[in-house]
Amino acid sequence: MARITMRQAITDALREEMLRDENVFIMGQEVGVWGGTYAVTRGFYDEFGPRRVRDTPISEMVIGGAAVGAAMNGLRPVAEFMTINFAFVAFDAIVNHAAKLRSMFGGQMKVPLVFRAPGGGGRQLGATHSHTPDVIFAHFPGLKVVSPATPYDAKGLLKAAIRSDDPVLFIEHATLYQLRGEVPEGEYLLPIGKADVKREGSDVTLIGYAQGLQVAMEAATDLAKEGIEAEVVDLRALRPLDMGPAVASFQKTFKAVVVEEGHRSYGIGAEVVARLQEEAFDYMDAPIKRVAQHEVPLPYSRELEQAALINKQRVIDAVKEIL
């Protein structure tokens, strides 16, 4: 198996799906001639041409809406928002149209599109460019929200998202683009809405996704040196949210910490904790902890920004508080 970056895994997924299905096309700002702001679609413009790799103006509302319209009539757009922060401008197209049309028109249409967007903090881009708002989008039935933590998952989940007949928001944490991991040659798909145990352990359950999952893994490695074995569950998708592996793990460890990069209030942690107490109340041995971003607009200055974000030490401290 080759060890490739998450960026490469995403590029490969897109390219394979473009080659497989003529209805798949890419649209977004700087996806073509430039090669993608994060170089994900480098070379695509030359390979597939301007019909299938479509540079758009800086028009998030119509990027969102045009993807919906094209999908309604049978194409499979992969529309890219340069970053998730700009998807706020397209919020209506995403949550009020992509997510709603099928049900609102009694099942007459389907909207098989993918919105791709890099997101997350930690790159000193200041408050407007550093959001991890994944959970906001996950609030809405009709949309699927996926955010992978490894190259392997990124490839299999993106290919599945492109083939899904429902709209998928695929959020790529920008600091993970350089992360390397094993990806098999040849084709595979991963189911959307299936959580995954990324590390086995019996002392505490760490639950996360995307960047939060990687921080949880780092913490687990350090905890193991102290003889504490953490089980790490990767949610992989926020909607549909698969609680199965997290509940099963919690029933084994009786303790859990949820790790997410978004803000703590109303975060995925709040949802996971609520579900754990609903589904496994009798197994609860200690308060379930949440490690999340502080309640501040993310500052520019490196030290301040890092202080607001999650890190492995905060996870380790949280684990030790409840052990």
Added chain:
Amino acid sequence: MEKATLLEWYRQMVLIRRFEQKCAELYQLGKIGGFLHLYIGQEAIAVGSIAARRAADHVITAYRDHGHALAVGTETKYIMAEMLGKATGVSKGKGGSMHLADVSRNFWGGHAVVGAHLSLAVGLALSESYRGTDNAVLCYFGDGATNIGYFHESLNLAGVWQLPVVWICENNQYGMGTAVDRASAVSEMIRKAHAYGMEGKQVDGMNVFAVYEATKAALQAVRDGAGPQFLEMITYRFEGHSMGDPLRYRTKDEVEKWRADDPIGILERHLLEQGIATQQELDQVDTAVDAELAAAVQFAEESPLPALEKLYTDIYVDSE
């Protein structure tokens, strides 16, 4: 123009008018809920322009959508059933008055966020251009919609990509209670089209012939590769914005002036004065429309409500 075609236009316009009057009645009785926006006064636009399309051309509009749904040929009874929130409605009772659609007739709704569907129209047009067909999209919206960002982004992108859209602005002089001049920096909507590479044309939206001819020419231009086209239909809504509108923003005199230009009256006079149809023939049409409406209301009233088990259907394709 064939006599049969003209009688059909007359029939559709009368059907829309009476359908709307019936809806108002049913709304007062509490049988129709939510928001209800009537198309009375604007009938010539949906009928004349949709008559100019081929069946493969797409239609998409805003929440004032009953006229378009009837003009594309969706059966009256299924539309009425949707009004009453019944399982037999076009959208299975999940859409309501503002969200009618009939995908089998390339009618894509019925959209209630002002301006949003212009972006969907861009996508529909893109799908046809992508496949290399010469099908086009008729996209309808109000004067008020020209003030939202969606309008500008959509017209611009359609221009950049030279997409096959005919933009049809139904300028009925008001967005809710706000007159055009109080909301738009320019009073002629076609001037906004100029910025996006379209000349645009102002059309008498009360005259079904003018609407038909202008739309036909615009569709031909689109198919000939001239890029998107823009039509500003000058019209007026005779009733309030929606049910319960206190109508404080316009005078009775103004309404009366426009009512003298009733689009159905204009067509009717033409048919009679030119000796194309007799009063008796028109009366027969009226009677047939009334019968159709009565049957539609009966069908809707007798139809079942959506079963509660349907609450979770049609949200995702993959989970069905």
